[in-house]
Amino acid sequence: GAVVSQHPSWVICKSGTSVKIECRSLDFQATTMFWYRQFPKQSLMLMATSNEGSKATYEQGVEKDKFLINHASLTLSTLTVTSAHPEDSSFYICSAEGRGLPPQTEQFFGPGTRLTVL
Amino acid sequence: AQTVTQSQPEMSVQEAETVTLSCTYDTSESDYYLFWYKQPPSRQMILVIRQEAYKQQNATENRFSVNFQKAAKSFSLKISDSQLGDAAMYFCAYRGSRLTFGEGTQLTVNP
Numbered sequence: 147g148a149v150v151s152q153h154p155s156w157v158i159c160k161s162g163t164s165v166k167i168e169c170r171s172l173d174f175q176a177t178t179m180f181w182y183r184q185f186p187k188q189s190l191m192l193m194a195t196s197n198e199g200s201k202a203t204y205e206q207g208v209e210k211d212k213f214l215i216n217h218a219s220l221t222l223s224t225l226t227v228t229s230a231h232p233e234d235s236s237f238y239i240c241s242a243e244g245r246g247l248p249p250q251t252e253q254f255f256g257p258g259t260r261l262t263v264l
Numbered sequence: 265a266q267t268v269t270q271s272q273p274e275m276s277v278q279e280a281e282t283v284t285l286s287c288t289y290d291t292s293e294s295d296y297y298l299f300w301y302k303q304p305p306s307r308q309m310i311l312v313i314r315q316e317a318y319k320q321q322n323a324t325e326n327r328f329s330v331n332f333q334k335a336a337k338s339f340s341l342k343i344s345d346s347q348l349g350d351a352a353m354y355f356c357a358y359r360g361s362r363l364t365f366g367e368g369t370q371l372t373v374n375p
Contacts, residue, residue: 257306
């Protein structure tokens with residue numbers, strides 16, 4: 147149980163285009179979803195937190211207009227990288243917390259999406 | 265703000281031996297959780313072990329155990345009988361009001 151999927155797993159796009167990454171909780175309702183960014187050999191950096199039906203809360207330094215997050219349902223959150231540039235190339239990981247899943251503070255992680263912007 | 269520090273960027277261990285990964289954290293919160301996550305080359309984050317701060321007993325999961333010293337704000341991970349499959353990046357994480365990761369320790373297991 148408590149499986150989180152991400153799609154796509156790998157995407158290459160041209161500079162200036164937009165890319166959407168989906169994060170789904172497959173067998174539980176995700177009250178909160180999180181988006182992280184990870185550069186090679188570095189730790190995970192929290193970008194934003196989203197609750198179903200609410201606007202996402204972005205971390206300091208993360209551009210809201212560049213990284214659009216939508217949490218439309220209790221099982222789906224999307225991250226759209228708008229007007230992507232090579233410096234946006236990174237590994238993006240989502241995670242989810244579910245209501246009623248013990249312990250409630252554990253986050254379940256998706257497999258990640260590798261974004262390469264040419 | 266909470267901070268998590270892993271002072272060992274890289275560690276290596278011989279297969280079947282024991283290795284300990286260090287982690288310290290700083291917080292003013294009284295109620296929190298601590299985690300060790302493993303990130304293999306696939307980059308899927310895998311929960312290794314969790315510890316509730318209110319529990320004095322150290323958590324154990326098969327070959328993995330922790331040494332939780334609340335007063336010292338220390339949370340080390342011991343891997344016994346190391347296996348080749350244990351090779352990965354290990355992240356210590358603190359969960360109070362939010363989840364904060366340490367910088368990670370790259371563990372190499374030598375055959």
